[in-house]
Amino acid sequence: AQSVTQLGSHVSVSEGALVLLRCNYSSSVPPYLFWYVQYPNQGLQLLLKYTSAATLVKGINGFEAEFKKSETSFHLTKPSAHMSDAAEYFCAVSDNTGNQFYFGTGTSLTVIP
Amino acid sequence: GAGVSQSPSNKVTEKGKDVELRCDPISGHTALYWYRQRLGQGLEFLIYFQGNSAPDKSGLPSDRFSAERTGESVSTLTIQRTQQEDSAVYLCASSLAGQPQETQYFGPGTRLLVL
Numbered sequence: 001a002q003s004v005t006q007l008g009s010h011v012s013v014s015e016g017a018l019v020l021l022r023c024n025y026s027s028s029v030p031p032y033l034f035w036y037v038q039y040p041n042q043g044l045q046l047l048l049k050y051t052s053a054a055t056l057v058k059g060i061n062g063f064e065a066e067f068k069k070s071e072t073s074f075h076l077t078k079p080s081a082h083m084s085d086a087a088e089y090f091c092a093v094s095d096n097t098g099n100q101f102y103f104g105t106g107t108s109l110t111v112i113p
Numbered sequence: 114g115a116g117v118s119q120s121p122s123n124k125v126t127e128k129g130k131d132v133e134l135r136c137d138p139i140s141g142h143t144a145l146y147w148y149r150q151r152l153g154q155g156l157e158f159l160i161y162f163q164g165n166s167a168p169d170k171s172g173l174p175s176d177r178f179s180a181e182r183t184g185e186s187v188s189t190l191t192i193q194r195t196q197q198e199d200s201a202v203y204l205c206a207s208s209l210a211g212q213p214q215e216t217q218y219f220g221p222g223t224r225l226l227v228l
Binding site: 004006009032034036042043045046049051052090092094095096099100101102103104105106 | 156212217219
């Protein structure tokens with residue numbers, strides 16, 4: 001069975017600093033990996049996803065993530081944090097059938113002015 | 114176009130009562146998912162529909178939980194004899210065909226509070 005671990009339930013960065021949100025997965029088969037974002041008072045929306053094409057995936061709002069099979073990781077990064085990036089971020093993995101998705105516990109990002 | 118909608122947005126009920134939560138997916142999406150999000154926790158997968166069928170109901174927490182989908186559209190999640198531990202945000206999502214690499218589109222959720 002798949003699972004997802006997000007290290008750090010709360011991350012604070014200064015405006016303009018690097019954002020790094022960690023995600024590790026366990027999967028017995030090549031996974032499909034996702035990052036979703038939930039802005040305050042809004043529903044979850046897709047940030048980016050890895051579907052076995054390029055290992056470096058670019059998403060919306062300047063975010064990107066790199067799939068590293070050797071490390072079973074899919075960390076999310078952004079070179080320069082903006083105040084509007086403050087949100088809850090969820091990493092997710094799907095099985096190879098589409099019948100189940102496994103979400104991490106989420107990381108709350110705070111951006112300090 | 115319209116996104117995924119859920120109703121009610123908030124529900125307060127007394128322990129032991131039954132509740133019904135509704136999800137309207139994006140038109141044309143054949144796959145529909147229900148999740149539960151307890152306070153401070155991640156999303157817990159509950160059930161998945163492909164069309165009107167749910168291939169696997171093992172994610173439902175107990176036999177008090179049931180779900181159905183009709184017309185390959187609206188889905189309802191019913192919780193019977195609610196307990197305080199059922200308090201959570203219940204999220205619904207839909208995707209075009211239910212393939213594992215597809216994006217899921219989430220509704221705003223129903224916040225359930227069991228007193």
